[in-house]
Amino acid sequence: MNKEWNWLKKRADIHPEKTAVIDGESGHKWTYGEVYKKSLSCAKMLEGKGIKSGDRVVLIAPNGVEYLILLFACRELEAIFVPFNWRLTVHELNDLISDCKPVLLFIHPSFLHLQEKLSMDAVAYDVGEWKEDIVFSAGKESLALDQPWMMIYTGGTTGKPKGAVLSYRSVFTNSANTIITWGLSEKDTTLTILPMFHTGGINALTLPVLHAGGTVVIYSQFKPQAILEGLLSYQCTVVLMVPTMYRAFIKLEDFQKETFPHMDVFLSGGAPCPVSIYDAFEGKGLPFKEGYGLTEAGPNNFFIDPSVAKKKRGSVGKPMLLNDVKLLNKRGNEVKCGEIGEMVIFGDHLFQYYWQKEEETKKAVRNGGLHTGDLAYQDQDGDFFILGRKKEMLISGGENVYPIEIENILSAYPGLLEAAVVGLPDEKWGEKVVCAVALEGLDQGDKHTDQLLQAFCREKLAGYKVPKEFYLMEELPKTHVGKIDKKAIVEHVQNSRLFIDTTINEN
Template structure:
């Protein structure tokens, strides 16, 4: 079925004067009418430059109103929005740009020098301020192609730690159904306000809450980066009712004096995503009487897939909840059979919110689909009551002496130790055990020793799960989106062995 897809215009027509977006730095704000007008003006420029349906249009910027300008302009004319990770090295960025081959690139002024070194031919739009669009003429009527739900709208490159990133193609259907599922399952309304600090080149920054909140008619506060002290102030100032941070952000946030004294009177719930959350974070929010829960997703799927009531999250710590209304979930064992409650297997997902394919990677696309189900590569377990728990990445599972070890179980226990700040557990090759368990620790107080941690582990963990070695380091390496980079930890051991 072909039709025009433009919920931005519809929202503008229905509630033109409702505040849609706020810039937390400049204090500029835009109504839904203004948001639609900006997207239409930019779409007119794209068409004047000869952009056709399916052409890629990239953006190289920190969190900024231009993300919505570019995404919604692409939505109007059938182009494909490609947000670029500004934290990539020059070589990594060159690969992504060469792979996507954008015909137009928006570049924030601070990245002009970096973008000018790219060996690609594209029309450059400098994003020098919130008024960068004023130089272009307004348009009364756009030439709009007929679109299919399955036509691509965005292409987000996965943040893998090995090999080249893959462009996950999200269709109009993918993004719309993720938003609808989120709005209905999480009870988002036009009274909700969120703050987006997670980089919007990441699916969590763009699609977890920003787009769903706008479709619901709420307000998105944009922050170009994450400063924990300022984040506390902004959450209160803008009366945010829901927010998503990754665990590393919560680790920083909860240690500030601003957080410790804050009340957050308008906040319905704090969400954690991007990686499993340490159990200690639950304790901090519980002690302040603040609602807190975890979610689960990935670039190829949503990223929203589960719902759990914050009260249930307190009782079932570590659970991401039950499947949302419009998606299906199952856990599959190595045999191909569906796992029983309490058994660990690979998490499979199905629903209209899933990505369409990997750009220019037909074989890789085939590998992750099975009979209409997307194979996530994550290990999960469902309990007797139907609540799901993410156990870890399939590739991170450790087999030592024939026993399966899931690093997350060990990490959660070690992070409960008062003297441990952060921890990462990996498996490394071992002649005797096949693999041996080792842990990297950042200590929150002096005097923490391997002996202390071994004795602590004995209280909770089976002997084969206790790390054979503990490595104390100043800081754990992180990926571009704040996840602990275990591949870098393995490389660091290779250098010393």
């Protein structure tokens, strides 16, 4: 197959009256026929503004149906859809504008206060303006699979954001892979709360569920009670949230009461999931599992049955049907079962290139595989366990220390909300293992906390892995997509006073 067929048009032809999208907050619904016709109307407007193949079209907006309308409108003209992270500062937004040089920038009315500060003119819009009877005339049935379709900027936790360009092949393969491997169908309904400017919001479940003929319920704000009520009232079958969201979700009184009869699975992604969240779902007998992905690959790469995830907490399972994963050592050879290696992902769902960053693209994709920079191992059953970034691995006293192992142990500590392990330069150890924690109801002056944390770690960890220092934070800093920001934690730790010093004998 070398063509991408317009599956939204085909869905609109087959099930024109089937509900495709619901605004979770207002309850407004759009059928497949309406979404497709609005995308053609939007394409007509883009054509009138001179948009042509390869032009970048930017959107700054909270989650909403406009992401889908503009995405498919860009398809008609072979333009590149570029959603911006609206949580960025004006300075950061202008950096992105300078990088991708968009021809057109659409801005949601709620962000009109930014217009005067942006380095290019923005077009305010109203979805209602994209009338369904003003139709783009061309209506391309199929396009070359290698044509760029969207560009999503990476999180930038290790440097400036990079624009990952995804082709029709990338998006289609991820969608087809997800539908086939995860068993999605037109009976599925998902709730999208992850930001749609991020691959987790647009590509993890939104496009695959629509491709399968299901329904997507979109929320623009994360309010735990509203999300819980939405899952129930819209009879959702699958949802993806990050651990910080689940942490608030499981604390709800209604979470303890409800049975969620329609839910097939709760998915967690974006960061390792604490055991306390696993405990909460297992205690209610609800299916729960973790996944792994990144903007440059999918983001869907693994499948694990919830029954297996229950037994193997922290595992993401096995590679999906249409992609492969290998673990390689520094010499580029595959490691053995139980050995740690860098994850390299293969498949047609990989991104095409980083925008105007040829050397970084060549560094990331070598011999047909995406070198993720993430470390993992496989158990004897072939299931994968993620250990975190290569750059996050610490070498303390000549020993390799994997932060996620310590964080997983600490996640079971009573009252612990969050924990993040980082390394600091140290003359004696090379790198010193330290930990930032957020604890519920902790008296900052409690002199016994250091002993309790130290004893808790020493029960399950070798001495060299036990953090030498603990730092108290009310809440650990997050990136714009809800991941714990370890770069910010290192800066905080280096510039703040010591909370608890647990320097111990390493023997």
